[in-house]
Amino acid sequence: MRPSSLLAALATGGLVAAAPSPKQPRAGSGDVNPFQGKTQFVNPKWAAKLDQTLRSFLFKGDVLNTLKTWKVQQTSSFVWVSKIADLSNIDDAIADARKAQKWTGKKQIVGLVLYNLPDRDCSAGESAGELKSGENGLERYKKEFIKPYAEKVAAAKDLTFAIVLEPDSLGNLVTNMGIELCANAAPIYREGIAHAIASLQYDHVHLYIDATHGGWLGWDGNLPLAAKEFATVLKMAGEGKKVRGFVTNVSNYNPFNAVVRENYTEWSNSWDESHFASSLAPHLKAEGLPAHFIVDQGRVHLPGARKEWGEWCNVHPAGFGPAPTTNTNNTVVDALVWVKPGGESDGQCGMTGAPRAGEWFDEYAQMLVKNADPSVFKLF
Template sequence: MLVPATAAVVAIGTVVSGATAADGRTGASHGPASPVRPGVIDSSPFWNDPESDAARQVRQWKLEGRTRDARILRRISDQPQATWVAWDDPVPDIARVMAGAEKKKKTAVLVAYNIPHRDCGQHSAGGAPDAERYLRWIGAFAKAIGNGKAIVVLEPDAVPHMVDGCTPKGMRAERTRLLAKAVARLKRQPGVKVYLDAGNSGWIADPWQLVAPLRQSGIERSDGFVLNTANFQTTASLKAYGRRISEFLGGKHFVLDTSRNGNGPLLGTWCNPPGRALGHPPTTKTDDPLVDAYLWIKNPGDSDGSCGGGPPAGTWWPEHALGLARATTQNTQRTTRMLQ
């Protein structure tokens, strides 16, 4: 359900950093998230890539005279998003990101997405061909970060897919071993925080099922877990779900992907659902002692896959991005009217 990506600068419309939606398909909207004002950069500690697809699209639309659309799309381009690293050589992408983040004195947000048998052979099939090469890859990933500050979201779906049965039983022991080694290797870098992916509140109904595989995957040495990667579950439902997991894990902290959860999920539709909106901007100011940050892990505007009318998974889809931004504008206007 997720898609490999590269942070390298490519032409608009090609496959770039991104992810598809997660498998959770239930839940209801709890109302619009905090509005994201166009043209205003949140006082976020995270690095915003000036060469993101959204930023380049804004520049292109300005040149084409689509100034209103460009202004609306700045709701996305003005916010920091994660960089997905999923190819054979992680060093060039990470080096570029870390250099940019260091220059701005910001924290990079990286997604390590190369586990063998990735996505169970579905939309984002791939990953390292074997355990040995994965460990070499994660070693190069960690080394490229150096002494810089970074949050690493480790292997979206890898743990939940062991719970829902998608990952074959014969591969689970190797997977937890690789994840635990990855956590240990990444934590050797002094400025790195690592969060293991734990799905979302609409996917694994009983969070207790996640506890054993998370423990086996090195959760104790990590900084916590992440919820809602590339999904649409509301912040309220995620916090409640995360607290339950945290209780089972001795109070572990967690982070949330709020990139597209402004209107919550659409019942029965996980792939490019219409009518969704941007969620809370990336920040560490969550007003919750267990929630370390809201992050935009999924890059808003990247397709979830060749379903729901979208192009292949991970392809930048400008009109879809514009739809997310417009829906957020409508939420902001609605909230303003309610407060008058």
């Protein structure tokens, strides 16, 4: 998961944003935060992967970080559904969330990621998917992926779902149309995401379209272009179809509230993810779109870890970010969440010894524990 190059972002970015003129908000966008009053689902499958990390610290006699790892295992994270075979992950999440809801008496909101567009990841390829547009990929996406995906969540009305739609997709259509694969994939991306939106219109399901992050679409010139692209796709979904909002920083490392402003953010008003959400919000409203956000803080880089915003792969040093919460101190942000399961590699790049994308990288997981935000351990 990565942004386009910083040069591509700057090429369409300016230093001063034109003030957008507001339009009537789209019907049904609503203002009720679906995360409020609910417990974010703790994914036991991801927690089980951290058993290796816990054992690593225990073997070293590192009691403190062993306890910290145990606490991280109790922290909510999203469940990824990245290929047709992963659809069973939804069944497992539903079963586990129902158990948690029964045992605790607390209403669960289950975070899911929908990530399987044909020609996925058109600007890079580390996370290229199983479907190809030239091999009937769009029809397979609709029939073999979206249809069962929708049927599974529709049947679980006793739970609430927050679904992240297609990370890294529409951002490529804003900044990377000079790449042949992205240009060819553009109509596939739009139709696929519009179909997913139309198929997931349930009261207990809340959709968040991926809006990349501040270092990608946060430049002043990109903000209105992004909002127009999102509006195009939502219009394609059909009259009255709605999303709750947008998600930022998926699988990236940007802080929500930067303690130190990095030098490479000098010319951007979106220098952390809170500022990005606030920068994008008026442009969304101008297009009649809901200006609500969730922000991935599963991994956050430490100050000075990157020389440029374009570094996206196993960035180090980094730590688990702030614990998931609805206390965001930003009126357009519904919640901080952990979308990317920390410990899974971004690819064979970045930190030395990194395995292929998606494989467990225990040395990295140990670093994330050691550098984790103190809010994760607030009960200690």
